[in-house]
Amino acid sequence: MVKECKTDQNKLKCRDCEKTGHLKKVCIATLLANKNRSTADTNYIQDQPEDESDMEEIFGVNKIFDIFENRTNTDSKKFFATVFIEGKHQKFEVDLGAGFTLLPESS
Incomplete structure (x- = not known):
């Protein structure tokens, strides 16, 4: 699956941890920090990437819905x-x- 990726991972830079090779959306440090902050009572979800072109380029996503x-x-x-x-x-x-x-065939 990694070989099928169209984007050179060396060009990717995380906007959270500043490391190269991944985006904030899949950053382990970000995911762990968010997991500790999440609550079970959340009723509204909004997950907008900072740069929507990143999402479109990597995943082919061109619309994000609330x-x-x-x-x-x-x-x-x-x-x-x-x-x-x-x-x-x-x-x-x-x-x-x-x-x-x-x-059912017979009831």
């Missing part, structure tokens, strides 16, 4: 679909996050 924690209200409206199976109408709750639904 990630937010979404919590659903248990009272939120559920979606149902009625499906005709073996001569009977069956009411199913629609799982919007599922690509497909599996049903």
